[in-house]
Amino acid sequence: MNRLIANRGLLQIFFALQLVVGIMFIFNYMVYKNSISGIYEKVTENNRMVIRNIIQSFDASFTSINNLMFNIHALPFNQITNSSGQTDMEKVLSLEDSLARMVSTMDFVENAMITYDYKLVITPKGTSSMEALFDRKYTNLKYNSVFWQNFIRSEHDFTVFPAETYKEIDSSTKRELIVAVDSSRLSMSSKKLMVLIDVNRLLNSIDLKGMIPGASLIVMDGDRNLILSTEKNLDLVDILNDVYFNPSSEGSLKREDFEYNFYKSDYNGFIYINKLPYQFQNIGSVTSANQLIMYGAIVLAGLLSILLSIYLYRPVRNIAQLLGSSNLKGNDFVKIQSGIVKIQRENESLKNQMQLVDAEIQRGVFLQTLEGYSHSREYEIQLQNHYADWFQRRYFMMASVHLTPAAPGGAPELTMEEVTARLREAVTRGLEQAVVFHEDHLKFLLLLSVELPAGRRQLLRTLEMVLKEAERQELQGFRLQGCVSRVYESKIVNCRDAYQEIQAGFEYRDAGGRETLIDAEASFQAAEIHFPLHKIEKLSNCLLAGKQDEAAELVDDVIEEYTERHIQHHQLVHMAKSMMYVMLRQGDVTEGSRYELFRLETEVMRRLQESEHAQSVRETLQEGLRRIGAMRSVDSRSKLDPAFISQYIELHYMENLYLDHMAEVLETSSKYFSNYFKKTFGVNFVEYLNKVRLSHAREYLKHSDLSIAEIGEKTGYTNSSTFTTTFKKYCGVSPSEYRKKAAEQGGEGRAIR
Known part of the structure; x- marks a missing residue:
């Protein structure tokens, strides 16, 4: 007993209870002194x-x-x-x-x-x-x-x-x-x-x-x-x-x-x-009863404080030990408080971790449903736990939102979790029945619940306003572009179809369009098929001749033509890749530059595939063109150079060029020049010259009213029969038929529907 009394924890409990007793006595005494009747008279x-x-x-x-x-x-x-x-x-x-x-x-x-x-x-x-x-x-x-x-x-x-x-x-x-x-x-x-x-x-x-x-x-x-x-x-x-x-x-x-x-x-x-x-009768008896209660409560409280001090001591010590305190003597209540604070912090941290894990599990489960593979029965049961959160109404639409930095300097310094949270806040503010998932990099998927298919149009307008508002507020510094699928019945098997539809909607969108929201249902209309072969061939010649500025202008012209024709985005990317392959062929492939050229190819192809609009395609091609131009090591003092040869042919194709003349200009023999040309350009000199001449002849046939003989003379052919025979050999039709067909179609490369 002496050890218990000497213990600090026991004394703390006892004096705490005595403090309560003292406060009770003071307040009861104050009530007694003022008395009920006195208070009532004063108040009245x-x-x-x-x-x-x-x-x-x-x-x-x-x-x-x-x-x-x-x-x-x-x-x-x-x-x-x-x-x-x-x-x-x-x-x-x-x-x-x-x-x-x-x-x-x-x-x-x-x-x-x-x-x-x-x-x-x-x-x-x-x-x-x-x-x-x-x-x-x-x-x-x-x-x-x-x-x-x-x-x-x-x-x-x-x-x-x-x-x-x-x-x-x-x-x-x-x-x-x-x-x-x-x-x-x-x-x-x-x-x-x-x-x-x-x-x-x-x-x-x-x-x-x-x-x-x-x-x-x-x-x-x-x-x-x-x-x-x-x-x-x-x-x-x-x-x-x-x-x-x-x-x-x-x-x-x-x-x-x-x-x-x-x-x-x-x-x-x-x-x-x-x-x-008014006051009750028999106020005197009430006052006496109040005194009795007050004094009796004080005595009982004193006895209870002694008993409770002894009774509560051991539980308090056990609680302190459970909360991780040592067996050393000290303030037990301070130890309990510090232990509770520690547990609260751990619980808060664990709660945040569980929320993060739950969100990642939901995201992983949802992304796996888009793969379309069959799963085990146990996995299907786990999926059903999330259906109520995903499908809150009878029908749903899926949307994909892509974020790109609005300024050339790059995106704001935000973590992916912050970007996801801000997008979720913006979407749920305007759309109550919406679930947001992070797909990859700056790409997000949205599940939008809709009561009836007839409400799709209104939902599209609301989502477009939400995305525009997010650009001005939560996601300022980003440009948002989304694509929305058709309305599907709220079943998990329809998620893959909706996902494929919005992926195709992004690919088939207008290459020159900068709309905030793309309707995938309207983007699958018949589109033009356009491929400017003559400009790509001219691009190759410009690179070969070292005309870097002219090649850059050609790239801009092709991109501009695609945007004006409203060609679909996937066609623009395909054409840009073809142009890049043509440019890569003109790179100076040496042992030292082979790996650098490979890295350039993979980087440019990746950026083209990830491009969101025509301007990013243009910038990627121009950067690839500059780097390829820098890799070409041309000795301007040597005349036996591919760039010089192609440039000379481009400037003098209308003249009577022949093998001996070229050998004389290049100060070499005809045989050496012929072997060098075929090895460098992949074709013999005559075939290359005919392609250059016929390329210009096609332009004359499409864009001028000159006769066939005049065009043949302007492109280096001595008579019209030779020009006609050569043209039909390489183009498959006669010059007059080509002109007629070009006039009907509006020129080479006109849309074929």
Whole structure:
């Protein structure tokens, strides 16, 4: 026992319980000293002061109403009709303006009305009629337009009608209003006045919060007619019969568990009744019982604190050890707190890890469903656990979203998890039934649930707006382009078909288009087939001749032509790869540059395949062209050079070129030149010369009106028969047939549908 008492943990428990006992004693003693009766008397006295202030506030409010009516009577125009008996609208408008200025200073006034003939009613907001006001705007089963017309016509004193609920017939708007009607016996003018008072705003201006909780206030006029009550369904008949009101004094009455205090206003004789609970009988016995409970609780609490200190010591030590604390002496509660904090941190970390693992599992399972392979029964059961998250409606659409840096400098510095989270936030903000998966690099897949296939068009418009909004907010710095599939039934087997459809939609999109959202269903229309063979051949000649700038212009021309023709993107990529292969053939292949050329080929082909638009294809080809041009090592001092030879033939093809002439120009023998040419260019000199000449001849046939003989002469053939024979040998048709066919098709390379 001595060891337990000496232990710090036990003492902590004991003194903690003693602190609780001490606090209980202090508060109980405070309650006892103040006593229930003393508190009640003090509170009721304060309540009387509050009620007097409230009565003064009510008197001030009714004084404002009387002043308002007095000022309205003081306005000019006892009549608003002219000599012919018609309404003078100038007078009406003047009254409206004056009335609006007066009412604007009184927040609790809902409306004020002036009438002369009981039909036309002038309000701060314009003119109306009794029927329009009290049968439509302020409707009440008891007080309708007929009631008010009859009452105003009758002789009456200043009357305040009780608070009633008035409803606007064209809407669900309800107002609790008090209606004050001016006296018809003591009237300063021919105007008939009504003022509508908003009860809620009136009570807010008076502030009833100072009353005792549970108390209520009743307002009655001098004839004991109820005007306003903060307590519903209050029966005051028996109470009023037992009270005699003296204008110079106050009265009170106790009934059941409540006390009723009566006050009479010196201003207008209104009666104010304050209902509040009063103290219980036998307060002395209650005080004695309270003392007994207080002292008994202190004694029992002291005994319990000793027993609980001993009883709780061992569990506290066990908890501290379970939380990883050592057996050394010390503050057990500090050890428990540090252990709990450590567990909370570990739980939070584990929770984040589990969320990440669950997201990756869902992503992996979804991507595997797109492979189309069959899986085991156990795997299929695991898939079904995710169906409810993926397919939330009867039908679905799949969308693919590709992100590309908007600026040439590159994408913003964000991790892939941050990009995914931002895209998911943007999509789910505009589309409730959407699931986002990261596919690869900056490519994402979306599962969009739709109730009916007819809602596809609206969903497309919404998704397009979501992507544009994401470019401006969450994913600023990226350009987003998406492709959406058709509507499929929500079955896992349809995911692969939808995925293949959006993949094809990206490939078959317009090469020159920069639309934010591609409709895969509309992208499979018949498209042009275009392949500019003559320009690709010319590109090869330019590279061979070392004309780097002209080759770059050819690349730009081809890309521009494809974008203007709206050729599909996959055709553009195929054509770009063909151009790249042609350019690679002209690279200077040496032992040192072979590997570099291989790396260039793989890099360019990969970038072309991943290109998102025509501009990226253009930039990739231009970069490949520059690097190939830099790899070519041409000795400009040597005439026996492929570039020089091809350039010379390109410039002099229209002349009478022959083998001996070329050997003479290159300062070598005819035999050596012939062998060198065939080895370098892959064809003999005559065949190469004919291809160059016929390439230019085809251009003349398509774009000029020259005769066949004139074209043959311009391209280096001495007579038309030789030109015709050679043209038919290489092109398969005669020059005239080629010209006719080119005219029908609009030129070589025209679309074939």
